[in-house]
Amino acid sequence: MHAGGDHRRAEQLSSIAACFGCGPHSADVLLSAMTERRYSAGANIAIRGDPSNMLFLILEGSVVAEIFGIDGQQAQLTRHGPGEIFGAYPEPMLHRADLRAIAETRLLSIPAVSLADLARAHADIGSGIAGLLARQLDLMLDRMAARIGLSASGRFHKALLQMADANDEIRPVPVISALALSVHTTRETGSRALAALLRRGIVERYEDHLRIVSRRMLEELVV
Amino acid sequence: MKPSNIPSILSLARSGATSRAWDAFLSAGLDGVEEIEALTLKGRLLKDRAKQAAGAERAALFAQSGASYRRAARIRPDSYPLINAAAMALFAGDGASAAAIARDVLTLVDGDRSQGETPYWREATRAEAFLLLGRAPDAQTSLSAAIRCAPQAWEDHAATLRQFAAILAETGSDAAWLDPYRPAPSLHYSGILGIDSNDAIAAEAISTAIVEIAPGFGYGALAAGADILAAEALLACGAELHVVLPSSREVFCQSSVAPYGPEWTVRFDALCDAAHSLTICNGDSVTTRAGVALADYWAMGRAISKAIILESRAVALRIEPADRPALGDPWLASRRPVVHVAVEASRPTHGVADLSDGSLLFTVALGDDAGVADPLGFASLAEAVAAIPEHSVQAAIDCTSTGRRDTVAALLRNTPVGSVFATSSAAMAMLTEGRCSRIEPMGEMETADGPVDVFAVWPSG
Numbered sequence: 001m002h003a004g005g006d007h008r009r010a011e012q013l014s015s016i017a018a019c020f021g022c023g024p025h026s027a028d029v030l031l032s033a034m035t036e037r038r039y040s041a042g043a044n045i046a047i048r049g050d051p052s053n054m055l056f057l058i059l060e061g062s063v064v065a066e067i068f069g070i071d072g073q074q075a076q077l078t079r080h081g082p083g084e085i086f087g088a089y090p091e092p093m094l095h096r097a098d099l100r101a102i103a104e105t106r107l108l109s110i111p112a113v114s115l116a117d118l119a120r121a122h123a124d125i126g127s128g129i130a131g132l133l134a135r136q137l138d139l140m141l142d143r144m145a146a147r148i149g150l151s152a153s154g155r156f157h158k159a160l161l162q163m164a165d166a167n168d169e170i171r172p173v174p175v176i177s178a179l180a181l182s183v184h185t186t187r188e189t190g191s192r193a194l195a196a197l198l199r200r201g202i203v204e205r206y207e208d209h210l211r212i213v214s215r216r217m218l219e220e221l222v223v
Numbered sequence: 224m225k226p227s228n229i230p231s232i233l234s235l236a237r238s239g240a241t242s243r244a245w246d247a248f249l250s251a252g253l254d255g256v257e258e259i260e261a262l263t264l265k266g267r268l269l270k271d272r273a274k275q276a277a278g279a280e281r282a283a284l285f286a287q288s289g290a291s292y293r294r295a296a297r298i299r300p301d302s303y304p305l306i307n308a309a310a311m312a313l314f315a316g317d318g319a320s321a322a323a324i325a326r327d328v329l330t331l332v333d334g335d336r337s338q339g340e341t342p343y344w345r346e347a348t349r350a351e352a353f354l355l356l357g358r359a360p361d362a363q364t365s366l367s368a369a370i371r372c373a374p375q376a377w378e379d380h381a382a383t384l385r386q387f388a389a390i391l392a393e394t395g396s397d398a399a400w401l402d403p404y405r406p407a408p409s410l411h412y413s414g415i416l417g418i419d420s421n422d423a424i425a426a427e428a429i430s431t432a433i434v435e436i437a438p439g440f441g442y443g444a445l446a447a448g449a450d451i452l453a454a455e456a457l458l459a460c461g462a463e464l465h466v467v468l469p470s471s472r473e474v475f476c477q478s479s480v481a482p483y484g485p486e487w488t489v490r491f492d493a494l495c496d497a498a499h500s501l502t503i504c505n506g507d508s509v510t511t512r513a514g515v516a517l518a519d520y521w522a523m524g525r526a527i528s529k530a531i532i533l534e535s536r537a538v539a540l541r542i543e544p545a546d547r548p549a550l551g552d553p554w555l556a557s558r559r560p561v562v563h564v565a566v567e568a569s570r571p572t573h574g575v576a577d578l579s580d581g582s583l584l585f586t587v588a589l590g591d592d593a594g595v596a597d598p599l600g601f602a603s604l605a606e607a608v609a610a611i612p613e614h615s616v617q618a619a620i621d622c623t624s625t626g627r628r629d630t631v632a633a634l635l636r637n638t639p640v641g642s643v644f645a646t647s648s649a650a651m652a653m654l655t656e657g658r659c660s661r662i663e664p665m666g667e668m669e670t671a672d673g674p675v676d677v678f679a680v681w682p683s684g
Binding site for chain 2: 040041042062076077078079081102103104139142143145146147148149150151152154188192199200201202213214216217222223
């Protein structure tokens with residue numbers, strides 16, 4: 001495999017580990033059952049009523065779910081962003097809505113049945129799926145209630161604080177794209193947030209770890 | 224251990240609901256809690272209340288604020304609460320105590336290299352202590368050293384500049400010496416489409432203007448012509464480029480770049496890839512004039528917001544024929560500087576890629592003692608802001624190109640009593656037109672259309 005392929009695989013593994021909250025072995029098991037799919041902006045992913053055999057994890061981009069209302073107008077049910085899941089689990093079903101990419105979008109797909117088998121065989125994959133589904137439920141309820149929560153950079157800052165040990169160190173240096181995905185934001189937002197922390201000296205980067213220099217200042221940025 | 228309700232009380236304080244934040248602090252039983260986090264929060268809340276008070280009450284609240292910070296510093300020696308205690312003593316009218324505490328700060332910082340949270344704040348704290356002791360030359364030397372420690376920690380430099388300006392005002396001293404320390408200005412750029420991709424004269428004129436302004440940050444779209452030339456000039460002079468588009472990158476390229484020639488598409492893609500940030504401000508599937516107007520508000524508002532945060536200047540660059548001044552440009556309402564670059568249209572644009580109109584709707588939702596009324600819709604921001612009573616109990620404002628009013632209704636449900644909340648679109652429009660004095664980020668509201676950034680705003684005019 002060439003360097004680009006190695007890099008992409010490493011990024012996929014980090015993303016899976018971050019989203020499923022599982023170790024590298026389970027991430028490798030999951031990735032071997034997954035396929036990466038790319039969609040251009042505006043491309044249809046599925047039509048309402050189509051068989052839905054897959055669970056999808058969004059690595060990059062956004063997907064909208066749309067239905068036609070009784071007035072014949074198309075209405076948006078929801079919009080899924082980075083780190084979110086949609087599709088079928090634990091069994092195949094029919095798509096309830098039209099699904100369309102609204103930006104350049106990258107997904108990992110896995111057959112629902114395969115994922116259910118893996119969940120039964122690997123406790124940490126089962127636990128990871130439970131966590132993912134719980135977070136997705138929270139997100140959907142937040143959307144229904146139009147609740148105000150932390151901003152994307154606020155969530156990223158909070159994740160850094162949660163990863164730090166008693167010495168305020170984060171070992172090893174996290175993969176930023178995967179960490180961003182785990183808090184439902186983009187690699188760009190995560191990279192910009194970390195760059196700002198490094199620029200201000202709130203966090204220092206070393207070869208094998210990050211060090212939080214001022215926990216109070218980082219906590220103030222959890223907004 | 225930090226009491227769990229401190230973040231929500233801080234959030235209330237940041238939203239401008241000063242009285243409610245204080246009430247929440249008391250209700251949580253935090254008054255009298257001798258822990259560092261509770262005491263520094265109390266100091267912050269009392270300081271906020273002091274700023275809204277006058278005369279003897281103002282001085283008393285500043286004194287109480289200083290006392291809280293000082294008690295926090297007694298639990299664990301820490302230059303952060305201690306320097307705040309010194310400044311609060313000065314604002315309370317007790318210069319002698321301010322000087323005495325400032326000397327304690329210098330002793331603490333000199334004797335413990337771990338003080339000051341970050342290398343910048345260690346030196347900046349020393350500078351503030353010198354300033355409180357009336358030693359302005361030493362303060363300048365320390366401030367220069369602080370900036371050398373973190374030359375790009377612009378937000379921190381700005382916090383220091385704001386604090387120094389307040390101290391100098393309190394002591395009746397000249398603050399002009401702070402100006403050289405201010406970060407580079409923010410720039411909003413826009414201009415005509417009708418420039419040929421090989422128009423070296425236009426490119427040179429735009430580049431010269433940008434070099435003269437020397438911005439650190441540039442905001443705008445990337446339509447073929449003036450936008451792209453300005454964005455290229457910004458990158459060439461080392462500024463951060465923040466691109467704001469009215470539709471997705473692909474849709475915008477198809478509507479406003481590709482029709483003017485493939486050479487522009489290549490330059491558009493290169494700029495998108497090189498930009499520090501790329502924001503799509505609208506979920507519309509086509510580029511409309513209303514969407515463009517909304518993106519302009521976002522780009523202008525973000526340039527102004529950056530300048531406010533960094534205590535620097537916001538400047539607009541308008542690239543257009545000399546006989547076509549920017550009439551109706553919302554920037555003019557902000558009364559901030561505008562630099563005009565006169566260019567000649569060097570290629571036709573009429574009929575190449577005309578956009579459909581669409582329209583912007585400004586929506587306002589109000590809550591009062593009687594409950595929540597249906598959202599109101601207005602064709603202009605001025606009318607919408609005027610609909611918010613001066614002593615509004617609770618208000619929310621949005622700006623939309625879809626005509627939907629449910630976002631503002633949902634936002635009102637999240638707005639604390641005593642506050643006005645705005646979506647990004649409305650907050651940026653208000654900043655652009657000078658219809659609010661400041662904005663404060665409050666988080667992200669989840670909606671079926673995707674997340675919406677929310678700001679507390681302080682309407683004016």
